[in-house]
Amino acid sequence: MRKDAVVLILGAGSGTRLWPLTAFMPKVLLPVSLDKKFITFALEATLKTNYKTYILNGINWLPKFEKFIHRNKVQVDLLTSNQKLETGGELLQHINFLTRLENCRYFFIIPGDYFIEKIDFKTVIDLMDHQQLDICLFGCESKNYGEYIKLNKNGLIKEISTSKSNISSVGIYAIKTNLLSANGHLKNKRITTTELLNMFAKKGYRLGVFFFKDKWKDLGTWPRYMSFVFSFNIKRFMYL
Secondary structure, eight states: OEEEEEEEEEOOOOOGGGTTGGGTSOGGGSBSSSSOBHHHHHHHHHHTTTEEEEEEEEGGGHHHHHHHHHHHTOOOEEEEESSOOOHHHHHHTTHHHHHHSTTOOEEEEEETTEEEOOOOHHHHHHHHHHHTOSEEEEEESOSOSSOEEEEOTTSOEEEEESSOOSOEEEEEEEEEHHHHHTTGGGTTSOOOHHHHHHHHHHTTOOEEEEEOOSOEEEOOSHHHHHHHHHHHHHHHHHTO
16 A cells, blocks of 8 residues: 555535535435445545545444444545644644554545546656645636636646636645644644645645546535435446
8 A cells, every 4th residue: 555645535524515425424425326426536546546544533433434334335544633624724733643643644625425437546646756746735717616716927836716718626636744843833623625725825735736637526516416326226227
C-alpha cells in the first residue's frame, strides 16, 4: 500500500439539501440502487488506487458507518468528529492524526456524495511536486457548477468564488500534510472548505489546478439524486 498520501472521504455533512431523508441517514449512505450507496462510488474509485482511505464522519452517525463497513467488508477506517463544524473545521479536527502518519506528504479530500469514475492520484502528486504546490484543486472547463476558480498572472489560484470564470471547482483537492500543522490554531473554527482554501491563498500558499477529465457528478441535491438514481438503474437493467 502506498504511504506518500492518504484519502479522506467526507461523510460528516448535515445533508440539508436532501432533507428529510437525511434526518434518518447520513447523506453519503443514502441508496442509489439495491447494492450501492452514494459513498460506494468514491470508495471504488479510491480503493483500487492502493492508497489508505478514511471516512470522515460525525459522532451521531458513527453506528451507521460502522454497520456499513462491517456489512460490506470495506477496507477503510473511520475518523470521527465530535463537533458539528463545517467541512473545513471538521477536517482541521484531525490535524494531530494526519501529521503523525509516517511518510504521508499529501492527503486527498473527496466528497462522499459524488459519482466518480476514477482518480489518478499519482499524476496529481507528480504535478504538485513539479510545481511545488501546497494545495491542488481539481478543476474542469465548465460553467455549470456553483464554485469557480480564478487564477493570477502566474497561473496559481487567487480565489474560489461564485462569480463565473472559465474553470469550475470539482470539489476534490489535495493538500500538503505539513501545511496543517502550521495552521493548528484554526482547528476549532466553524469554517467551510472554500473559506479555508481562500484563507490559505491569501496567506501566500501555492494553490494550483489539476484539470479533471474523468466522469464525475455531484449527487447531493434532490433533482440530481433522483435523476441519477433513475438513469443509473435503467442502464443496469438494460445490461442484464
